[in-house]
Amino acid sequence: MMKKILVAGGAGYIGSHICVELLNEGYETVSVDNLYNSSDVSMKRVEEITGKKLKFYRADFLMEDVITDIFEKERPDAVIMCAGYKAVGESVVKPLEYYYNNLTSLMLLCDVMRKTGCKNIIFSSSATVYGDPAEIPITEDCPKGEITNPYGRTKSMIEQILTDIHAADRDFGVILLRYFNPIGAHPSGLIGEDPEGIPNNLVPYIAQVAIGKREAIHVFGNDYDTPDGTGVRDYIHVVDLAKGHVSALRKMEKDGGLNIYNLGTGKGYSVLEVIDAYEKACGKKLKRIIDPRRPGDIACCYCDPAKAKRELNWEARYGIEEMCRDSYNWQMKNPDGYGAFEHAKICFS
Ligand code: NAD
Ligand code: WQD
Numbered sequence: 001m002m003k004k005i006l007v008a009g010g011a012g013y014i015g016s017h018i019c020v021e022l023l024n025e026g027y028e029t030v031s032v033d034n035l036y037n038s039s040d041v042s043m044k045r046v047e048e049i050t051g052k053k054l055k056f057y058r059a060d061f062l063m064e065d066v067i068t069d070i071f072e073k074e075r076p077d078a079v080i081m082c083a084g085y086k087a088v089g090e091s092v093v094k095p096l097e098y099y100y101n102n103l104t105s106l107m108l109l110c111d112v113m114r115k116t117g118c119k120n121i122i123f124s125s126s127a128t129v130y131g132d133p134a135e136i137p138i139t140e141d142c143p144k145g146e147i148t149n150p151y152g153r154t155k156s157m158i159e160q161i162l163t164d165i166h167a168a169d170r171d172f173g174v175i176l177l178r179y180f181n182p183i184g185a186h187p188s189g190l191i192g193e194d195p196e197g198i199p200n201n202l203v204p205y206i207a208q209v210a211i212g213k214r215e216a217i218h219v220f221g222n223d224y225d226t227p228d229g230t231g232v233r234d235y236i237h238v239v240d241l242a243k244g245h246v247s248a249l250r251k252m253e254k255d256g257g258l259n260i261y262n263l264g265t266g267k268g269y270s271v272l273e274v275i276d277a278y279e280k281a282c283g284k285k286l287k288r289i290i291d292p293r294r295p296g297d298i299a300c301c302y303c304d305p306a307k308a309k310r311e312l313n314w315e316a317r318y319g320i321e322e323m324c325r326d327s328y329n330w331q332m333k334n335p336d337g338y339g340a341f342e343h344a345k346i347c348f349s
Helices: 013-024 041-050 064-074 088-093 095-116 150-168 203-211 238-254 273-284 306-312 320-332
Strands: 004-008 028-033 055-058 078-081 120-126 173-179 182-183 218-221 235-237 257-263 289-292
Touching: 004 013, 004 064, 004 203, 004 218, 013 028, 013 238, 028 064, 028 088, 041 078, 055 064, 055 238, 064 095, 078 095, 078 238, 078 257, 088 095, 088 150, 095 120, 095 150, 120 238, 150 173, 173 235, 173 238, 182 289, 203 218, 203 257, 235 320, 238 306, 257 306
Parallel strands: 004 028, 004 078, 028 055, 078 120, 120 173, 173 257, 182 235, 218 289
Antiparallel strands: none
């Protein structure tokens, strides 16, 4: 039985929600993050939500000695690897930083795991590895496609690296979770997404318009081959996504191996449908402006989540209403994200 799980990138948007679900399920949880794109306030909030103790180390996965010390001390049974840079546009401008941080962190982590005898890893991959998908809905058998940015390529490369490591050592269990579009926040409104500057992604942008921080939503293109001409995506509530990791751990406890799962709802919503749903959630009309297409975007992307249901006994429970409700609740309660709060002094190491 697995008891202790290390969440790499645990202070971030998805990592903090994973920590909540792990603690709720009784796992000892160790979060490791260098706080490059996060705040340790989220770690305190995780404890507030769960009423349980979380162990947090502020550390960088590029520093192998430090990470080795943490593994020797903590001896986790499995790692959930969420640490990395994730902004698509930025990765085009700073490819070296993205390849260096995302690939080197992963390789050093695997080396530390090998040295300290930890043989289970769950990796945060992305639907981006499918490129412009060859089939809709996307199953895990859909071939990986041509990826248009360095960020996405790091995901695809890491999937390959982990596959090769598994091929060389069959006891090294790997689960690749391909996330679709995670949105929303914990229903408590205590943890959520805290983008720096202008949000790159649709729902964080809408959230800032809803609370009056920005004036209008820019719709990137209305001439796609979709029912209303705007891009269609498979949005998934971040709490459902986090629960998917607990289900993946349970699968790993039973059988190791190499497995790939799509984590999405299987339902696509257009940009305009998401804005409509958000308007209902916040009770206001939101101004929208039609802009040209964003380079690199595809028309339509949603998954077939049947494999995760069959093999992980997991399926998304929340719909677009709850996703928008919880996003708005978080944004209202934390208009400046974690920024307005004094940095909590909870670095334990
Ligand atoms: P996030 O930026 O909120 O979390 C990533 C965390 O990793 C941050 O807290 C950051 O400080 C930390 N980090 C980065 N480099 C590190 C390093 N070298 N050492 C230690 N910590 C480091 O992002 P997120 O949205 O929570 O995403 C988590 C993972 O899921 C990422 O790998 C991302 O690529 C992947 N993913 C995200 C989405 C999405 O839409 N949010 C979709 C698919 C996949
Ligand atoms: C959704 C839709 C846009 C912003 C990205 C990454 C992907 C994954 C998830 C990490 C699209 C439109 C957006 C805006 C808009 N991340 N849009 N106005 O591009 O599907 O996925 O996040 O792995 O790799 O590429 O998400 O939220 O940016 O866009 O009209 O201000 O909203 O064109 O149709 P995307 P998104």
